[in-house]
Amino acid sequence: MAENEKEILENLGEQEYKYGFTSAIETETLGKGLSEEVVRQISAKKGEPDWMTQRRVAAYRHWLTLEPPTWAHLRIPQIDFQDIIYYAAPKARKTLGSMDEVDPELKRTFDRLGIPLEEQMALAGVAVDAVMDSVSVKTTFKETLAEKGIIFCSISEALRDHPDLVKKYLGSVVPYTDNFYAALNAAVFSDGSFCYIPKGVRCPMELSTYFRINAAGTGQFERTLIVADEGAYVSYLEGCTAPQRDENQLHAAVVEIVVERDAEVKYSTVQNWYPGDKEGRGGIYNFVTKRGLCRENARLSWTQVETGSAITWKYPSCILAGDNSVGEFYSVAMTNNYQQADTGTKMIHIGRNTRSRIVSKGISAGQSENSYRGLVRVAKGAEHARNYSQCDSLLIGDKCGAHTFPVIDSRNRTAVVEHEATTSKISDDQLFYCNQRGLSTEDAVGLIVNGYAREVLAKLPMEFAVEAQKLLALQLEGTVG
């Protein structure tokens, strides 16, 4: 029996390897640079319908008329958009034989984050067990979802299998005219996720485990579209606490969410892309456009824990179009060394009795720059709209910066908009107190930072909250003392 099992596993391993080998040969890459021809080729390679190709081309032509935005509090090196490869067939990842072959540094991080072994193996690309495991997880997962009529697949699959839904919703919340990076994404997006929850259906699980395992392979121009039809509910989790590396320095993702009448979507992100080294060399430039549209009585909640990337430019927003709709934004953004983050949200109140809540917790350490940028706009007809914003900054050390750029634009006299902001430091007295109780300085900093971010972390799905806590502590190692 044991012999037999071993044989099966060995075969499986070999198959995996062969598969990897074959696809490596077949990998097709378009050359560097961007042109209308490249955009058409991307669409053709993906076998997209004509209307999709036309949209990509239109987005590309519009992109040509735009300049990269410079209003953020970021020092962005000149990006040569002709020096980027815009299409590469998914790279076959090198499959490792066992956990022993995994980079010890990565393994150490996994352990300290408390990521279950099966997931560690899947994330690190270990063959056999993990593959079997994730296949079975995927299968049961898909079956459960299919029973409810939930569609959860890649955008490419969705374009093939559900073109009408994609055509109806893609670009409806973030049109390609929105901004420079949204236009670029609309022209060249490689793939991403599509999720549709039918009327009245409550998604029975966090769309997380599956996604986590697959998250490691996501590309640089990712496109996500989530539609919660009337009365539906879904909690969606993007990203991963495990450190993620990518050869591509520029990332420009777009996430669109449509929350129909009486529906609710919770979107949680843990972003831990490579932040560059201690001297600020390398690291991902992350320019993301995220926005949701809420119809009547709908509710959209963004929760983000941003710890990675050299540059983060990201403002998950809510358009509160329907009466009584609710938008929420909970954010922890941590920067260390030479990282820069300019992040926040926009709450656009259009419907009556719309409510929004913003809780932003910035943590800056090292020589980093961390900015909150927010817009609360109350349109003329948004009777009795309410907003509450709280923006806190925590500084660690004396070489970092924390900035807050809140904009309030209220055009309705019945609206109530509140804004609170604080800036604090981890005090020597707090550290001494913790040390005196037997805590090391690193543990103390982790504890204080987690306490500071608790309100936001509490919004994350349970198992992720625990990992995110450890992640914050881990990222701050060596910042004090």
Added chain:
Amino acid sequence: MENNMLSVKNLHATVEGKEILRGINLEVKAGEVHAIMGPNGSGKSTLASVLAGNEKFTVTEGSVEFLGHDLLSMSIEDRARLGLFLGFQYPVEIPGVTMANFMKLAVNEQRKYRGEEPLSAAEFLRLMKEKSAVVELSSKLTARAVNEGFSGGEKKKNEIFQMAMLDPKLAILDETDSGLDIDALRIVATGVTKLHTAENATVVITHYQRLLDYIVPDVVHVLYKGRIIYTGDKTLALKLEREGYDWLINEYDR
């Protein structure tokens, strides 16, 4: 080894170049309670801070031995883990960190230092419940963030609760009685007395005799201008209460 727990010899310490401690000598044995009294600015709190390892202060001379260890060469956290506890005069707030979480880390760090296994969640909760009774601390407080929104009395009770949790060899209580009303004072002082055994020692820093009605000291020291200028038994505290420090200070300054 003798039953000498703490041995301070000729301790000098400065803050921002200013000498605050100017040659402290102090011997504390297991089972003893010492009271350190003295006028404002005499260096009482500095002595507590220096023994705990606060890096605001620089030790310029002298030695301190604690349970056979060279205390001054140890980190703040190792001093704590070895069994030195400081009850703070002004306990700081740590927003968002629950007392339970804070204490769990502290207790387990101490256990790790001694080579013991961490407590299970159930064992820890039992310990919390048992020890919060020592100072009549409401279990609601242990669910709240460390000292956040605590009243003055609650903060001091919370210090003694932590002392109970960590079961130190040597507790230095820095003006634990300041800002307490009569009831809170009784609860805090009774708590300290309950925790006192033949194996541990307590150093009480105070302005007032009233605390010493509950915590009866074996030895009373008077600190003045960074030196211990007089040492007596518990009757000294009563005399100071009646007559003030002038008679001692005048003699010393002359």
